[in-house]
Every structure is written in structure tokens, then in C-alpha cells.
Amino acid sequence: MAGIDVKELMEEEDTQKGKFLTFSMExxxxxxxxxxxxxxxxxxPITEVxxxxxxxxxxxxxxxxxxxxxxxxxxxxxxxxxYNDRTCIIVIDIDGTCIGLIVDSVTEILSIPEDEIVDPPEVNKTGNNYIKCIGKVGNEMKLILDCYKLLNDREI
Structure with missing residues (x-):
């Protein structure tokens, strides 16, 4: 019986650390x-519920x-x-719950060093519920979403 290679799993986890799929809206x-x-x-095709x-x-x-x-x-x-030919569905899995996120377009997978990731400003906490952190890439900023908050709303 083959066992699970914990070292291999940890290496796979490390290769994904600091990597983000980026997409645009507006x-x-x-x-x-x-x-x-x-x-x-x-x-x-989407079936309405x-x-x-x-x-x-x-x-x-x-x-x-x-x-x-x-x-x-x-x-x-x-x-x-x-929706147009650039519109994509990003399928994510959060603790076994799969959901598709419809976005305007997917851009790339970026590596953002840990020291270039900062917390969102405290200006208005109610307005940025879904923003986990901000990644600084050159002169640009990428708003990194908190997938748990995106999905775990009382309404869903």
C-alpha cells in the first residue's frame, strides 16, 4: 500500500505560497x-435558481x-x-465547497513576495470586507480577496 509523501505535499504547498491568480473588473x-x-x-450556460x-x-x-x-x-x-469572450469563471474550492466566480477577464498568475503584501487600510472596515490584503507589484496594487469572506455570507 502506497503512503502519502508528506514532504512532497509540503513542497507543493511551498511552490504555491505567494502566488496569486489575478483578474480584472472595471x-x-x-x-x-x-x-x-x-x-x-x-x-x-447558467441555470437560474x-x-x-x-x-x-x-x-x-x-x-x-x-x-x-x-x-x-x-x-x-x-x-x-x-458577458463576452473574455468573461471567465474561476472555479475555487474552499474547504470542499466549490463555487464559480464570474470575472471580466483573467490576467496572469503572479508571485508576490511576502514583504510586498500589506494589510488593507483601516479607513472603512465595512467597505472592504472581501479584501484580505494588498499586493504591491511595481507601481501597481493588486487587491487580494479573502475567499472565505466572499463565500461565507449569511445569505448563501
Whole structure:
């Protein structure tokens, strides 16, 4: 019987540390820790489900697995934008819960050194519930999302 190679698992975890999948919405750049990302797919037919919050667009069938999809623009109270060929669904897994995040477009996977990641400013804590930290990349800033807060809302 083959055992689990703990050293290999730890090395895999280390290679993902400090790596973020970045995407854009409006003119802002956001990031998600790559540890949570399982895949990126194009927009698909979405089946609406009644009585869900407006930002939950419905469900998709991904190779036989039913996954709810959230329009991140609507979650952030941005205006709805028609989906196009750049629109993507980022499928994430948070502690066994899979959900698709609809974003305007995916840009790249970035490595951000730990010393270039800072906490969000304390200006208005209610306005940045979903921002875990800010990654500084050259002169640009990437808003790193807290996937747990994005998903663990009382409404879902």
C-alpha cells in the first residue's frame, strides 16, 4: 500500500505560497490565492435558481458536478456587465465547497513576495470586507480577496 509523501505535499504547498491568480473588473486588479483555484473556464450556460441572492447567478454543470456561480461584479455592488469572450469563471474550492466566480477577464498568475503584501487600510472596515490584503507589484496594487469572506455570507 502506497503512503502519502508528506514532504512532497509540503513542497507543493511551498511552490504555491505567494502566488496569486489575478483578474480584472472595471479598472481594478484583484487576486486570489492559487491554492483555492481548481480551474478557469469560459462562460457557460447558467441555470437560474429562484430565491438566491442577486449576485448568485445560478448553477452550472461542470463535467457532472453541479457548481453555483457568483458574479463577483454584483457581489461588489458594481453594475452588471454583459458577458463576452473574455468573461471567465474561476472555479475555487474552499474547504470542499466549490463555487464559480464570474470575472471580466483573467490576467496572469503572479508571485508576490511576502514583504510586498500589506494589510488593507483601516479607513472603512465595512467597505472592504472581501479584501484580505494588498499586493504591491511595481507601481501597481493588486487587491487580494479573502475567499472565505466572499463565500461565507449569511445569505448563501
Amino acid at each position: 479598472s481594478k486588479m484583484y487576486g486570489i490565492d492559487v491554492r483555492y483555484v481548481t480551474e478557469i473556464i469560459g462562460i457557460q 429562484p430565491e438566491l441572492p442577486g449576485y448568485i447567478k445560478g448553477i452550472i454543470n461542470l463535467r457532472g458536478k453541479i457548481i453555483p456561480v457568483m458574479d463577483v461584479r454584483l457581489r461588489f455592488k458594481m453594475p452588471f456587465k454583459e
